[in-house]
Amino acid sequence: MHTATVVGAGPNGLVAAIDLARRGLGVTVLEAADAPGGGLRAAEPLVEGVAHDAFAAVLPLAVASPGLRRLRLERHGLRFAWPEVQLAHPLAHGEAAVLHRGVGRTAAGLGRDAGAWGRLFTRHVRAVDRLLPDLLGRPGHAPTDALEMARFGLHALSPAALMWTRFRGDRARALFAGIAAHAGGRLDRPGSAVAAMMLGMVGQSTGWPVAVGGTRALADALVAELAAVGGRIELNRRVTTLDDVGEPDLLLLDLAPGHAAELLGGRQPLRRAVPHRRFRHGIGAFKLDLVIEGEVPWTAAAARRAGTVHLGGTAEEIAAAEAECAAGRMPARPFVLVAQQHLADPSRSRGDLHPLWAYAHVPNGYAGDATEAILGELERAAPGIRGRITAARATGPAALEAANANLVGGDIAGGAVDLRQLLARPHAGPNPYDTGVPGVWLCSASTSPGGGVHGMCGVNAAAVALRGLRAGRRFRP
Numbered sequence: 001m002h003t004a005t006v007v008g009a010g011p012n013g014l015v016a017a018i019d020l021a022r023r024g025l026g027v028t029v030l031e032a033a034d035a036p037g038g039g040l041r042a043a044e045p046l047v048e049g050v051a052h053d054a055f056a057a058v059l060p061l062a063v064a065s066p067g068l069r070r071l072r073l074e075r076h077g078l079r080f081a082w083p084e085v086q087l088a089h090p091l092a093h094g095e096a097a098v099l100h101r102g103v104g105r106t107a108a109g110l111g112r113d114a115g116a117w118g119r120l121f122t123r124h125v126r127a128v129d130r131l132l133p134d135l136l137g138r139p140g141h142a143p144t145d146a147l148e149m150a151r152f153g154l155h156a157l158s159p160a161a162l163m164w165t166r167f168r169g170d171r172a173r174a175l176f177a178g179i180a181a182h183a184g185g186r187l188d189r190p191g192s193a194v195a196a197m198m199l200g201m202v203g204q205s206t207g208w209p210v211a212v213g214g215t216r217a218l219a220d221a222l223v224a225e226l227a228a229v230g231g232r233i234e235l236n237r238r239v240t241t242l243d244d245v246g247e248p249d250l251l252l253l254d255l256a257p258g259h260a261a262e263l264l265g266g267r268q269p270l271r272r273a274v275p276h277r278r279f280r281h282g283i284g285a286f287k288l289d290l291v292i293e294g295e296v297p298w299t300a301a302a303a304r305r306a307g308t309v310h311l312g313g314t315a316e317e318i319a320a321a322e323a324e325c326a327a328g329r330m331p332a333r334p335f336v337l338v339a340q341q342h343l344a345d346p347s348r349s350r351g352d353l354h355p356l357w358a359y360a361h362v363p364n365g366y367a368g369d370a371t372e373a374i375l376g377e378l379e380r381a382a383p384g385i386r387g388r389i390t391a392a393r394a395t396g397p398a399a400l401e402a403a404n405a406n407l408v409g410g411d412i413a414g415g416a417v418d419l420r421q422l423l424a425r426p427h428a429g430p431n432p433y434d435t436g437v438p439g440v441w442l443c444s445a446s447t448s449p450g451g452g453v454h455g456m457c458g459v460n461a462a463a464v465a466l467r468g469l470r471a472g473r474r475f476r477p
C-alpha cells in the first residue's frame with residue numbers, strides 16, 4: 001500500500017487527505033495544534049454556552065465548492081444555515097446596501113444602479129455552476145464555457161475601483177468595494193475585483209451561510225469522513241524537519257510557501273525555492289470576539305437581519321483604508337467585517353447573550369491594538385453597542401500567527417491577492433502545487449485557487465500528487 005503524510009489539518013489538508021485515502025493510500029495528517037481544522041477551529045468560549053468561531057465564520061465558498069459538495073458531508077451531520085439578509089453595508093443616515101440571494105432582489109435595493117448591477121452579475125450568476133468548477137479547479141485546463149469564463153475573467157482581473165465606476169450611487173459602489181476588500185489590499189490595482197466578482201456571484205446564488213453549531217462542524221465532518229475512508233490525524237505534531245514526516249510515498253504540505261521551503265531545505269531547485277521564499281503575504285487581520293447582550297442596535301434595519309455586515313463607509317473610504325494597510329500604516333478607520341452567526345444559527349447563543357465576530361484589516365504584522373478602531377466603527381453604525389458588550393477578546397496578527405503558523409503576519413488570505421499572485425500562486429507555470437521535490441506537493445491556500453474555505457487547493461494538489469505517483473514521482477526521505 002502506498003502511503004501519504006499531509007502536514008496541516010486545515011480544510012485544504014483535510015480534503016487532500018480524504019482524496020488520497022479514497023484512492024487507497026494509507027494517510028496520516030500531522031497537525032501542530034491540539035484541534036483539527038486550521039481556519040475552521042472554534043475559539044474558547046468567553047461566556048459558557050456562547051460559541052465563537054476562532055477564524056472563518058461565513059462559508060459561501062464551502063457551500064459552493066464542487067470539492068466539498070461531492071463529499072456529502074451532511075452524512076456526518078454537517079448542516080448550513082442562511083441568514084435572512086446575506087450581507088448589509090451600512091452607510092450614512094441609517095441607509096444600507098444589501099446583498100441578497102438573487103440578483104434581482106439585490107439590484108432592487110440599489111436604486112438607479114439596479115440596471116448596472118443586474119448587467120454585471122446576472123450572466124455570471126446564471127452560469128455559476130459552469131464557472132465554479134473551472135474557477136476553483138486546476139489551472140491550465142480548457143474551461144467548460146470559454147466565453148463565460150473570459151467575461152468573468154475580464155471583470156475579476158480588473159481593478160475594483162475601475163469596476164465600481166459603472167455605478168453612480170454610493171450604495172452599489174460601497175457594496176462592491178466592501179466585497180472586493182475581502183481579498184485585502186489596494187483596490188485600484190488589476191485583479192482587485194476578484195473577490196467582489198467571486199463572492200458577489202456566489203452570494204447572489206448559493207448565499208453566505210454559516211455552519212450550524214459553528215465552523216468547527218465542518219472540521220468535524222471532514223475528520224469523520226477522513227476516518228471513514230481509513231485516514232488518521234495526529235494532533236500536537238508540529239513538523240519542523242523532514243525527520244518528523246516518516247517515510248511516505250507522498251508528502252503534502254498545507255503550509256505557507258516560505259515555511260515549506262524552510263522544511264525542504266536545500267532539496268528544492270532554485271526555480272521553486274526562490275519564488276516560495278519570496279512569496280508575498282498580504283495585509284493582516286485584527287480579530288475581536290464580543291459577547292453582546294440583546295441584539296446589536298444597528299441604525300440600518302437591514303443590518304439587524306444580516307449574517308455579515310461590512311463597516312468602513314463609502315467605496316472611496318474603504319479604498320483609502322486598504323491602501324493605508326498595504327503601505328504598512330494603520331488607518332484611523334479600518335475596513336471591518338462583522339458576522340452575526342446567531343441570526344442564522346441560534347444555537348450559537350445562550351439566552352439573550354450572542355456572539356459577535358469581527359475583524360479589522362490592519363498592516364501585516366501590526367503590533368498595535370485595533371480594538372478601539374473596531375469599536376469606533378461598530379458604534380458609528382450601531383450607537384450604544386458598547387453598553388451591550390459583556391465580554392471581549394482581541395486577537396492581533398501575532399496571536400493569530402501563533403495559533404496557526406500559516407497566518408503569516410496576520411495574513412488570513414494565504415498570501416497577497418494581486419494580479420501576479422493570482423496568476424502565479426505561488427509560482428508561475430501550470431502546476432502551482434509542485435515544490436520541485438519529487439513526491440512533495442503544496443496544498444495550502446497559498447496555491448491556486450487561493451484563500452477561503454473551499455478545500456479546492458487540496459483537491460487539486462491531491463489529483464496532481466496521485467498523477468505524479470503513477471508516473472513514479474515518489475518522496476525519498
Ligand SMILES: Cc1cc2nc3c(=O)[nH]c(=O)nc-3n(C[C@H](O)[C@H](O)[C@H](O)COP(=O)(O)OP(=O)(O)OC[C@H]3O[C@@H](n4cnc5c(N)ncnc54)[C@H](O)[C@@H]3O)c2cc1C
Binds near residue numbers: 446
Ligand atoms: C480570522 C480569520 C477569518 C476568516 N474568515 C473566513 C471566512 O469567514 N470565510 C472563509 O471562507 N474563509 C475565512 N478565512 C480564511 C480561511 O480560514 C482560510 O483561507 C482557510 O482556512 C485556508 O485553509 P488551509 O487548509 O489552506 O490552511 P489553514 O486553515 O490555515 O490550516 C493550516 C493548518 O496547518 C497547521 N500547520 C501549520 N504549520 C504546521 C507545521 N509546521 N506542522 C504541522 N501543522 C502545521 C496549522 O496549525 C493549521 O491547522 C478566515 C481566516 C482567518 C484567520
